[in-house]
Amino acid sequence: MDTDKTTLNPGRLLAQALFFGLFGLVIGVFSHWPVYQVLAPGRAVVKVSFTHHGKPVSECRQVSVAELAKLPPNMRAPVQCPRERSPVRVEVDVDGQTVYQHVARPSGLSKDGASSVYQRLELAAGPHEIAVRMNDDARQTGYTHTRTGSVALRPAQILVIDFDPEAGGVTFK
């Protein structure tokens, strides 16, 4: 009678060593290899990213005296502005070709939050003409912010197209 317990003889030890050697080999190989090509040689990355509150969807409204009278005293604001923000429309052209178009909806249940954009674009390294057009006001047709510029992208360079009102609008970093 036996319990099927294994006794470790030299043969078994060798087999265990081979098994764990194989296990170690799998880990050793696949934790480093094959090399992953994240970005092809001679390519650069453009990231279009911003978080921006669009303008209110409509004008503020002067509240009449009669309407104010119906409101509780603590709510009698003479001007009422809509909470909802305009969606932000963005277009990016590279060398005259539109490479990205997107309408970013305002966040929040009442659509009163910021509109966010993140897009990763890959371009060939070298000089490029980049044009960015934005509209953040539903009351206006056309574009409220534009930026055009020449950039010389180095291989693997990351160019960030952001929106910073304090820096004058669309920025290239």
Add this chain to the structure above:
Amino acid sequence: MSAATVPVGYGRRTFQRLEHWFDRPLGADLNPLRHLGSLGFLFFWLIAASGIYLYAVLDTSATGAYPSIDQLSREQWYLGGVLRSLHRYACDGFVLVMLAHLLREWMFGRYGGFRRYSWLTGVPLLPLVFACAIGGFWLNWDALGQFSAQATAEWLDGLPIFASPLTRNFLSAATVSDRLFSLFVFIHLGLPLLLLFALWFHIQRISLAEVFPPRALAWGAVATLLLLSLLKPVLSQAPADLALAPTQLALDWIVLFVHPLMYLTSAGFVWGLVAAVLLLLTLLPWLSRTARAPVAVVAPDYCNGCRRCLADCPYAAITMAPHPMRHQAGREIAVVNADLCAACGICVGSCPSSTPFRSIAELTTGIDLPQSPISELRRQLHSGLAALQTQHKLVVFGCDHGADVQALRGPDVLAFSMVCTGVLPPSFVEYALRDGATGVLVTGCRAGSCEFRLGQLWTAERLQGLREPHLRASVPRQCVATSWADRGEEVLLAQALDTLRQQVARPDEPAPQR
């Protein structure tokens, strides 16, 4: 004894074949494929121990993290460098054995019924382990960490739940602050603690859970990872530079394969894949419902509260309570939790009242399976032996999940297949020999293969006198043999039976040693 042997699916057959292939050189009970869960625990302990040291030397600032870890590998390669590599390789090992463990349990159909709890608590471990592992790459703020953090942020942004994209945290060096690194540290320390808690849940309904592999396997695994750490130490890649995109990376494909998969497809595809896999794994216990066998029943008149069933139950389904009967005052009684009971019958084999030598006409034991009562085994054994007309009569006790014993039946062989070999009280072996049998072969699954975890081990130990109730020393050992064989290995049983047949024909010779 039972109606039919349990059918074996293709997946199980394939996996079993693989295990048997490794059994030959490695030994069944030292086959790592049978200890995947406990190897996972070992790797977890290695990760935790090496991680404590790494955390002590890690500079948790955005600018200090990379040099602190890089210096560790270069200036203290013999300790810090080895521990860093061990941390990483143990993590890879953990992921591999976890996935293999999942596949094995799936192939063996171990996800429904009484196993549903263990299966369902195992499903969240998958995303948790990957979250813990991936977060570790960010702390070493090199090009790989930068790539992984950005890819993870892009993946999370695929779900429209964040007011501001997480990827904006990685647009420039100015946005990667010490606060962000504190969050990284929190993720990489907090999630493993949660993982430990989840692992504890995972094994809650298993008694005597193997949270440490056999010593030989543990030494083998540790030595392998240490050797790998020395031969191929993990080194930092170029420091993170958010103005430059990484071009080529030595990627840890075992953990980080999801990033290339996302760039090959899309964030939405990976979200869909993850959701589909987790949903499938969660629903699996309900997709193939099988009728649940009636659970063990305690007979208060015959239970004296000896606690042997409590000690032997593999699924912690038995608790003890004060005995309700007046004449048993001060004693305990076994109570079966029907939700946890696997209906394996191992408790029946452990009960001292299961001895067939009791003189009562209808053998009633302290705890029994209603679908195959122990009295039925005694009755069939007695009538079966009487019906055999040969000089040498052989009895085979086997189980429904191991090698099929029905094929062994013959003019001189009486074969019984039980739910689990653990159902067999050792006294039945002696009873059979006294009732006319000249030899008894006890068989069941291979070591580590028992459908109910501990049935084979307990039976072997009971027969060897290492566990109660034990086979009495007065039983002639040359008349008793064991053969542990899985389904499909019936030829091994036939060989063992032939050996026993020859042995009992020459009773003066000592029993052959395996």
